[in-house]
Amino acid sequence: MRTMLSVLVLLAAIAFAVSPMLSNGFGGYRPDQFPIPQADPPIQPAGWAFSIWGLIFAWLVAGAGFGAWKRAGDPGWQGMRPALLVSLALGAFWIETAHHTPIGATVLIVAMLVPALIAFLRAGRQDAVWQVRPVALYAGWLTAATGVSAGMVLGGYGILSEQAAAILCLVGVTAVALAVQAARPGEWAYPAGVVWALIGILAANLSPANLPVLALAGVAALLLAWRAAASYRRNAA
Numbered sequence: 001m002r003t004m005l006s007v008l009v010l011l012a013a014i015a016f017a018v019s020p021m022l023s024n025g026f027g028g029y030r031p032d033q034f035p036i037p038q039a040d041p042p043i044q045p046a047g048w049a050f051s052i053w054g055l056i057f058a059w060l061v062a063g064a065g066f067g068a069w070k071r072a073g074d075p076g077w078q079g080m081r082p083a084l085l086v087s088l089a090l091g092a093f094w095i096e097t098a099h100h101t102p103i104g105a106t107v108l109i110v111a112m113l114v115p116a117l118i119a120f121l122r123a124g125r126q127d128a129v130w131q132v133r134p135v136a137l138y139a140g141w142l143t144a145a146t147g148v149s150a151g152m153v154l155g156g157y158g159i160l161s162e163q164a165a166a167i168l169c170l171v172g173v174t175a176v177a178l179a180v181q182a183a184r185p186g187e188w189a190y191p192a193g194v195v196w197a198l199i200g201i202l203a204a205n206l207s208p209a210n211l212p213v214l215a216l217a218g219v220a221a222l223l224l225a226w227r228a229a230a231s232y233r234r235n236a237a
Contacts, residue, residue, distance in 0.1 A: 003068075003072040003073055005078070005081050005082070005085070006064075006067050006068040006071070006072040006073075006077070006081065007068050007072075008085055009064045009067065009068070009081050009084055009085050009088065010061070010064040010065055010067070010068045012064075012084075012085050012088035012089045012092065013057075013060045013061045013063075013064040013065075013088050014061055014064075015088070015089070015092040016057065016060065016088045016089075016091040016092045017057035017058070017060065017061050019091070019092045019093070019094070019095050019096070020053070020057075020095055022096075023095040023096045023099060024099070025095070026050070026095045026098055026099070027047050027050050028044055028047065028050065029044075029098065029102050029105075029149075029152055029156075033101075033102050033156070034102065034152070034153075034155075034156025034157065035156065035157055035158065036155065036156050036157070036158050037156075038152050038155060038156045038162070040204075041151065041152055041155050041156075041162045041165075041166065042162055042163060042166040042201075042204070042205050042210050042213045043147070043148050043151030043152060043155070043162070043165060043166035043169055043170070043201065043213075044148060044151075044152065044201070044204060045144075045148065045197055045199075045200025045201045045203070045204055046200045046201075046203040046204045048200070048203075049196060049197060049199070049200025049201075049203075050200075052137075052141055052193070052196050052197075053141075055137070056134070056137055056138050056141060056193075059133070059134035059137065059138075060088070060134045060135070060138060062130065062134070063129075063130040063131060063133075063134040063135070066127070066130040067081075067127075067130065067131065070127075071127065071131075074126075076124035076125075076126050076131075077124060077127075077131060079122040079123070079124065080118075080119040080120070080122040080123040080124070080131070080132075080135065081119075083115035083116070083118040083119040083122065084115065084116070084119035084135060086115040087112045087113075087114075087115040087116040087119060087138075090108060090111055090112045090115075091112050093108070094108050094109060094112065102149065102152060102153050102156065103153055103157075105149060106146075106149040106150055106153050109142065109145060109146050109149050110146055112142060113139070113142045113143060113146050116135065116138055116139040116142050117139050117143075117180060119135050119139070120132065120135050120136050120138075120139040120180070120184065120187075120190060121180070121183055121184055123135055123136075128187075132187060132189075133187070133189045134189075136184075136187050136189035136190040136193070137189040137190070137192060137193045138193070139180070139190055139193065140177070140189065140190040140191060140192060140193020140194045140195075140196075141193035141194070141196065141197060142193075143173060143176055143177050143180065143190075143193070143194050144173050144177075144193070144194050144196075144197030144198065145197065146173070147169040147170065147172055147173035148169070148197070148201075150165075150169050150172075151165040151166050151168070151169035151170075152165075154168070154169070163210075163212070163213075166213050167212060167213065167216060170201075170213065170216045170217060170220065171216065173194065173220070174216070174220040174223075174224075177190075177191065177194045177220070177224060178223070178224070178227075181224060181227055181228070185227065185228075185231040186231050186232075186235050188228045188231075188232060191224040191225065191227070191228045192228070194220075194221075194224055195221045195224050195225055198217045198218075198220055198221040198224075199217075199221060201213065201217045202214060202217045202218060202221070205217070
């Protein structure tokens with residue numbers, strides 16, 4: 001059973017990684033997917049920020065491959081595998097869903113995020129480069145991406161203004177990220193995923209300068225980075 005689960009995780013990681021090739025990729029929602037077109041919403045990162053998916057896909061496949069090859073029956077790897085399998089299997093359908101329905105994609109990304117966070121928090125400490133770190137980066141980016149997707153739905157459907165949606169979702173992302181980081185402070189890859197998204201949001205709001213969004217995203221990025229660096233120094237001491 002343990003061997004089968006490791007193989008299923010590897011197959012799900014591969015399916016997730018190839019899903020952009022089968023769905024014409026994804027660089028953000030189209031403006032015309034919303035009743036109120038979202039041409040340049042403040043919550044959306046700059047386009048280049050989405051390039052992190054290349055690293056995430058490659059690292060998830062490599063980590064799952066190592067686990068199936070070298071650690072198939074290792075109990076230290078088993079705790080995270082069921083949750084990770086659920087998240088990756090759902091992720092294989094996310095891009096296609098996002099092309100058709102932002103609301104459905106937002107619900108789906110929440111369903112991906114929850115097991116991804118569980119997998120991250122349950123991952124063992126051995127083989128960190130292959131076991132916890134790819135999952136941590138994935139969970140970090142998903143934390144921010146969930147806020148982005150929710151913010152665009154809130155603004156695009158007129159529930160809140162684009163500015164209010166961005167501020168609310170940035171606060172939510174920051175709160176979740178800080179709570180998760182506190183639960184596993186020694187792992188830098190999780191805050192790195194969130195910070196990358198926040199830097200993308202900062203870049204997208206520089207011109208014209210959106211001061212509230214810049215301030216929130218900047219403070220959140222600095223706080224996450226500072227806590228990660230402090231934890232690293234404590235562990236190295």
